[in-house]
Amino acid sequence: MTRVVDARSYKSGDLVGLIALSGSVCYFPGCSQRIVLIVNGEPIVQAEIAHIRAAKANGPRYFKDMSDDERRSYANLIWLCVAHHKVVDRNRGADFSIETLERWKSERESPAMDALKGLGQLDENRLQELISEALETAQDKLSDALKRFEQVDSEAANLLANLVDEISSTGRLGAVPDPDVSAMLAEAASSLSHLPDYAPMLADAGEKLSYLPDVASQLSNAAASAAHLADVAIALDAASNKLQGLESLINQLNEAASSVSGASELVTQIRAAASSLATAANAMADARGAY
The missing domain is CATH 1.10.287 (Helix Hairpins)
Structure with missing residues (x-):
C-alpha cells in the first residue's frame, strides 16, 4: 500500500534547519523581515513556508516528476515573509523561476552550511589551534598598533606590550578564564570605579578632623576647672x-x-x-x- 504524504506536512527538523541556516530572515534578497518575533516573551512565527517547486498541480513552478515527499523536503523549501510570498507566487510564479529561488537558497544557506561542515572535524586539538591562530592574528594587529603608540607614550606602550605577551602566552597554554570569575571581576571593577571621586572627599574630611585632639584637650581642662x-x-x-x-x-x-x-x-x-x-x-x- 502506497503511503500518502501531504506536501505541506513539514518535518520539524526541516523547519528548525531553515530558521537556523537562513539567519531567521526572509530569503528574498534585501528583505530584513524576521521569521520569528518575540511577543510578550513568546516566539511567534510571522513568515510563511514557500515551495521552490509547487506543492500542488497548477501551483507556481509545479514539477510533475516529483513525489510529495520530495516537495515537502528541506531542499524544496524556503522562508518568505507574507508580502514576498505573495510576490513570488503570483502569476503562477512566472516572475521567479526555480533557478532563481534555488540561487537564493544557496546564497543564504551556504555560509552557515560551510561552518557546520567544519564542526564535524572539530576536536580539542583543533579548537586549541583555532584559538592560537586567533590570538596570533590579534597579537600581530596589536603589535602594529603598539609600534605607532610608542611614538606617543613609550612607557605606556611597553606596559601594553608586556600585557599582550602574557595574554598570548595564556592562549598558547590553553588556560581559559572562568566566565563566572570574569563576571565577578567585571562587577567588582564597576562597583569600585567611583572610588576616585570619594578620595578627595575623604582627604578633606580627614583634614577637618585633624584638630579634634586639641578640642578634646580644651574640653578636658574646662571640665577640670568646673569641678x-x-x-x-x-x-x-x-x-x-x-x-x-x-x-x-x-x-x-x-x-x-x-x-x-x-x-x-x-x-x-x-x-x-x-x-x-x-x-x-x-x-x-x-x-x-x-x-
Missing part, C-alpha cells in the same frame, strides 16, 4: 543665709541715725555703713543667683 563649682555654690549659699538678717539691721541703723539728729557726722558715718552693707547684700544675692 570645684559645686563647692563654690555651697559656700555662696551659706554666706547668703548669713546675710539674710542684714536687711533688718540696716533698718535699725537708719532709725538710730534719724534719732541722733544732733550728731550729724555720726549720722553720715552710720548711713554710709548702712549703704555699704546694702551693696554687699545685693552683691551676695546676685552671686547666689548666678550659681
Whole structure:
C-alpha cells in the first residue's frame, strides 16, 4: 500500500534547519523581515513556508516528476515573509523561476552550511589551534598598533606590550578564564570605579578632623576647672543665709541715725555703713543667683 504524504506536512527538523541556516530572515534578497518575533516573551512565527517547486498541480513552478515527499523536503523549501510570498507566487510564479529561488537558497544557506561542515572535524586539538591562530592574528594587529603608540607614550606602550605577551602566552597554554570569575571581576571593577571621586572627599574630611585632639584637650581642662563649682555654690549659699538678717539691721541703723539728729557726722558715718552693707547684700544675692 502506497503511503500518502501531504506536501505541506513539514518535518520539524526541516523547519528548525531553515530558521537556523537562513539567519531567521526572509530569503528574498534585501528583505530584513524576521521569521520569528518575540511577543510578550513568546516566539511567534510571522513568515510563511514557500515551495521552490509547487506543492500542488497548477501551483507556481509545479514539477510533475516529483513525489510529495520530495516537495515537502528541506531542499524544496524556503522562508518568505507574507508580502514576498505573495510576490513570488503570483502569476503562477512566472516572475521567479526555480533557478532563481534555488540561487537564493544557496546564497543564504551556504555560509552557515560551510561552518557546520567544519564542526564535524572539530576536536580539542583543533579548537586549541583555532584559538592560537586567533590570538596570533590579534597579537600581530596589536603589535602594529603598539609600534605607532610608542611614538606617543613609550612607557605606556611597553606596559601594553608586556600585557599582550602574557595574554598570548595564556592562549598558547590553553588556560581559559572562568566566565563566572570574569563576571565577578567585571562587577567588582564597576562597583569600585567611583572610588576616585570619594578620595578627595575623604582627604578633606580627614583634614577637618585633624584638630579634634586639641578640642578634646580644651574640653578636658574646662571640665577640670568646673569641678570645684559645686563647692563654690555651697559656700555662696551659706554666706547668703548669713546675710539674710542684714536687711533688718540696716533698718535699725537708719532709725538710730534719724534719732541722733544732733550728731550729724555720726549720722553720715552710720548711713554710709548702712549703704555699704546694702551693696554687699545685693552683691551676695546676685552671686547666689548666678550659681
